[in-house]
Amino acid sequence: MATATKPEPTRRDFLYLATGAVGAVGAAFAAWPFIDQMNPTSAVLALASIEVDISSIQLGQQVVFKWRGHPLFVRRRTPKEIAEARAVPVSELIDPVARNANLPDSAPATDANREFKPEWLVLVGVCTHLGCTPTVSTPQSPQGDYGGWLCHCHGSQYDTAGRVRKGPAPQNLAVPPYSFTSDTKIKVG
Amino acid sequence: MAGHSTYVPASGFERWLDSRLPIMRLMHDTMTTFPTPRNLNIWYTFGGILTFCLAVQIVTGIVLAMHYVPSADLAFNSVEGRIMREVNYGWLIRYIHANGASMFFFAVYIHMFRGLYYGSYKAPREVLWLLGVLIYVLMMATAFFGYVLPWGQMSFWGATVITSLFSALDQVIPHLGSAITTWLWGDFAVGDATLNRFFSLHYLLPFVIAGVVGLHIWALHVPGNNNPLGIDVKGPQDTLPFHPYYTVKDAFYLSLFIMLFAAFVFFAPDFFGNPDNAIQANPLVTPPDIVPEWYLLPFYAMLRSIPQKLIGVLVLVGALLTLAFIPWLDTSKVRSCRFRPLMKQCFWLLVADCVMLGYVGSQSADAALSLGGMQLPLVWLARLGTAYYYGFFWLIMPIVGLIETPKALPESIAKAVLGAKAKA
Numbered sequence: 001m002a003t004a005t006k007p008e009p010t011r012r013d014f015l016y017l018a019t020g021a022v023g024a025v026g027a028a029f030a031a032w033p034f035i036d037q038m039n040p041t042s043a044v045l046a047l048a049s050i051e052v053d054i055s056s057i058q059l060g061q062q063v064v065f066k067w068r069g070h071p072l073f074v075r076r077r078t079p080k081e082i083a084e085a086r087a088v089p090v091s092e093l094i095d096p097v098a099r100n101a102n103l104p105d106s107a108p109a110t111d112a113n114r115e116f117k118p119e120w121l122v123l124v125g126v127c128t129h130l131g132c133t134p135t136v137s138t139p140q141s142p143q144g145d146y147g148g149w150l151c152h153c154h155g156s157q158y159d160t161a162g163r164v165r166k167g168p169a170p171q172n173l174a175v176p177p178y179s180f181t182s183d184t185k186i187k188v189g
Numbered sequence: 190m191a192g193h194s195t196y197v198p199a200s201g202f203e204r205w206l207d208s209r210l211p212i213m214r215l216m217h218d219t220m221t222t223f224p225t226p227r228n229l230n231i232w233y234t235f236g237g238i239l240t241f242c243l244a245v246q247i248v249t250g251i252v253l254a255m256h257y258v259p260s261a262d263l264a265f266n267s268v269e270g271r272i273m274r275e276v277n278y279g280w281l282i283r284y285i286h287a288n289g290a291s292m293f294f295f296a297v298y299i300h301m302f303r304g305l306y307y308g309s310y311k312a313p314r315e316v317l318w319l320l321g322v323l324i325y326v327l328m329m330a331t332a333f334f335g336y337v338l339p340w341g342q343m344s345f346w347g348a349t350v351i352t353s354l355f356s357a358l359d360q361v362i363p364h365l366g367s368a369i370t371t372w373l374w375g376d377f378a379v380g381d382a383t384l385n386r387f388f389s390l391h392y393l394l395p396f397v398i399a400g401v402v403g404l405h406i407w408a409l410h411v412p413g414n415n416n417p418l419g420i421d422v423k424g425p426q427d428t429l430p431f432h433p434y435y436t437v438k439d440a441f442y443l444s445l446f447i448m449l450f451a452a453f454v455f456f457a458p459d460f461f462g463n464p465d466n467a468i469q470a471n472p473l474v475t476p477p478d479i480v481p482e483w484y485l486l487p488f489y490a491m492l493r494s495i496p497q498k499l500i501g502v503l504v505l506v507g508a509l510l511t512l513a514f515i516p517w518l519d520t521s522k523v524r525s526c527r528f529r530p531l532m533k534q535c536f537w538l539l540v541a542d543c544v545m546l547g548y549v550g551s552q553s554a555d556a557a558l559s560l561g562g563m564q565l566p567l568v569w570l571a572r573l574g575t576a577y578y579y580g581f582f583w584l585i586m587p588i589v590g591l592i593e594t595p596k597a598l599p600e601s602i603a604k605a606v607l608g609a610k611a612k613a
């Protein structure tokens with residue numbers, strides 16, 4: 001093979017590369033609207049916050065509301081359920097962080113970090129494995145071994161603070177951003 | 190495509206067309222004179238059957254789309270009310286479409302296991318096999334989108350569980366998985382936006398499949414068919430023209446297949462269906478047992494056998510990706526399992542393994558098998574089955590190919606079929 005001398009770049013080489021580069025950037029910008037249109041619309045975002053009345057919920061009862069298309073669990077815990085949740089050391093938990101949107105991400109998963117008032121547990125009712133709705137455990141109809149919830153889809157179990165105690169779910173049930181607007185009303189989202 | 194064309198235009202018009210668009214030449218060379226090994230058996234008719242299945246799904250699907258309403262409020266009634274009761278023959282067309290999906294997968298599984306048994310993925314047919322894997326994945330995506338459309342309980346929760354597989358990415362990069370699921374849903378949960386886009390994609394993907402099927406057939410016609418002996422065609426004495434020999438063979442078995450298909454459509458139209466899907470989607474109540482369609486059950490069992498979310502999802506995805514590596518995992522120079530005594534046993538064990546995984550996937554997550562008073566949790570069977578599935582492809586295939594002594598191969602297809610007197 002003859003020794004290759006590198007030819008000087010021509011005006012055409014430059015134009016070729018510059019056009020290609022501008023085209024690539026343009027294609028990326030043009031793609032974005034087609035990707036972003038899949039995200040929630042402004043109408044969906046506008047409905048993202050609800051206020052619920054919890055005055056009629058009895059001790060030991062769970063009531064399910066709908067928030068952002070998902071079930072929202074509001075459970076009024078009995079003193080026994082609270083005591084059980086508080087007796088568990090954080091070191092025993094699968095997921096040691098609180099998963100509470102009202103606290104910093106690093107907050108430990110103590111029972112106190114899972115609620116504002118010990119009696120009221122407010123949780124997103126979506127199993128953190130693959131999104132099924134876990135079934136609540138009651139003394140009349142126990143679900144699983146931890147007194148909280150059992151997800152029938154793939155067998156994950158949660159305790160009375162909604163913390164995961166048996167896999168495959170990787171995380172505790174999420175505590176949504178919420179606040180008490182009065183003693184009997186909470187605003188979620 | 191392979192070899193030179195034998196097409197002779199029969200009329201002035203055909204001569205005129207041939208010099209402008211040689212489409213008649215293409216049809217003639219691929220569907221009439223195409224040289225096909227003379228020993229293809231029943232298992233080779235499923236390619237044609239699958240083409241038929243795709244056509245049935247597209248035709249019935251286009252009709253159903255004329256009456257279906259992709260809206261969370263109206264979808265369920267447009268299927269169960271309008272299509273099933275009001276549209277003329279709507280019930281028939283829907284049952285053909287719904288059972289057609291099962292028949293399609295039934296045929297594709299036979300087609301895939303046939304390819305595995307006779308070594309049809311080996312050189313020079315690797316690209317043919319890869320295109321087949323791509324079609325299979327596209328079929329699963331299409332079937333999944335389609336199953337969501339009637340908007341019953343199983344539609345809704347199936348969509349939730351499958352799209353939530355992506356949330357496992359949260360364990361790799363925090364919030365990435367959740368961002369992807371929200372993007373897929375167009376909402377914070379499966380809802381109206383999700384249903385609309387799934388409908389759009391369910392309409393699109395069959396045409397993508399049709400395109401890849403075109404490439405699949407193209408890639409088939411370059412090396413030509415493999416055959417049950419797994420040896421190369423040596424000359425014209427080993428082949429027959431595709432028409433009429435294989436057109437009639439394909440048509441004969443296709444007609445039997447259509448009888449089976451019709452038996453389900455007319456006598457057991459809900460055989461493959463799940464009763465929970467007769468209840469309209471309810472985002473607040475998950476059915477007690479979520480079960481996917483039968484053709485996805487083995488993969489579902491693998492997912493459930495792993496108690497850790499991210500690893501479970503990786504095992505599921507890996508089981509599919511593994512199929513793409515088969516051409517390079519098999520170290521044997523012999524294609525057909527007819528001449529591979531050890532591989533043949535491992536193959537049938539794999540078939541049994543997939544059936545067993547399917548059974549486990551159909552049972553509830555905490556089910557157990559009673560064996561003489563002993564409780565065997567099914568999850569252990571699933572783990573065993575998953576281990577064998579991976580073991581078959583990643584260990585048995587490379588190792589058996591090296592240690593096995595294959596039986597002697599026949600001299601030629603013609604000799605094997607016509608006896609020793611045939612010219613080789």
